[in-house]
Amino acid sequence: xxxxxxxxxxxxxxxxxxxxxxxxxxxxxxxxxxxxxxxxxxxxxxxxxxxxxxxxxxxxxxxxxxxxxxxxxxxxxxxxxxxxxxxxxxxxxxxxxxxxxxxxxxxxxxxxxxxxxxxxxxxxxxxxxxxxxxxxxxxxxxxxxxxxxxxxxxxxxxxxxxxxxxxxxxxxxxxx
Numbered sequence: 001x002x003x004x005x006x007x008x009x010x011x012x013x014x015x016x017x018x019x020x021x022x023x024x025x026x027x028x029x030x031x032x033x034x035x036x037x038x039x040x041x042x043x044x045x046x047x048x049x050x051x052x053x054x055x056x057x058x059x060x061x062x063x064x065x066x067x068x069x070x071x072x073x074x075x076x077x078x079x080x081x082x083x084x085x086x087x088x089x090x091x092x093x094x095x096x097x098x099x100x101x102x103x104x105x106x107x108x109x110x111x112x113x114x115x116x117x118x119x120x121x122x123x124x125x126x127x128x129x130x131x132x133x134x135x136x137x138x139x140x141x142x143x144x145x146x147x148x149x150x151x152x153x154x155x156x157x158x159x160x161x162x163x164x165x166x167x168x169x170x171x172x173x174x175x176x
Contacts, residue, residue, distance in 0.1 A: 001029050001046075001049070002029060002031070003022070003032070003050075003051060003163075003164075004043060005018050005021055005022045005031060005034070005051040006018075006034050006085070007033070007035060008055065008080045008085045009080050010055055010067070010070040010071075011070075011074065011145045013055070013106045013139075013141050013145075013146040013147065013148050014053055014055050014079075014106045015035070016148060016153060017104060017106060017139045017148070018051075018053055018104075020153045020154075021104065022160060023160060024156070024158060024163070025049070025164045026164075027160075027161055028167065029048070029167070031160075035079065036080055036082075036083065041091055042092070042095065043094045044095055047099065048100060049100050049102070049163065049164075050094075050101045050102075050130060051102045051163065052085060052101065053105055054084060054105055054121065055070075055106050055107070055117060056106065056115055056116055057069075058115070059116075060115055060116070060117055060120045061085055061120045061121060062086065063086065067080075067081075075145070085117070085121060086124075089124040089128070090124075094128065094130060100130070100132070100167065101125040101130040101132055102132065102133055102137070102163050103118045103121035103122040103125060103132075104118050104121075104136065104137040104138070104139060104156075105117035105118035105121070106138070106146075106148075107138050107141070108140070109140035122136040133167070134159075134162070139155065140152055
């Protein structure tokens with residue numbers, strides 16, 4: 001079984017979290033990290049876990065207008081300059097009936113700040129018939145462009161390990 005980690009990132013913080021999650025997942029399975037602009041339109045049967053993450057913009061997943069605003073604030077090129085996770089999920093198809101999922105986001109570390117891209121992502125994944133293996137998870141940044149709050153990369157790696165541990169153990173295919 002493989003895991004596919006798809007992320008959208010403006011300034012690099014969500015990319016770092018995606019890579020740390022994949023590192024945690026790799027303790028039990030092969031994990032590939034893909035920026036949303038390069039993500040496949042169809043997730044095939046070799047993928048048993050789909051992890052999707054993006055930044056929280058205006059209380060949810062990014063939109064074209066919020067990505068344009070992010071670009072105007074950026075001091076360098078955006079990591080994900082094109083369509084975001086919202087658009088990718090709208091066109092995604094899967095062929096694996098047993099596909100599991102997990103959703104994450106990055107968001108500003110302010111108490112009682114409303115909204116979450118991860119919850120929106122998880123909802124879209126459920127609508128596609130993909131079962132959630134864990135509740136939506138948020139990772140925190142300091143300010144709009146970051147950096148990540150100390151220890152968030154380690155927390156993301158540990159979350160990836162816990163996702164991998166939640167997967168059923170499958171016997172090797174004797175015909176492989």
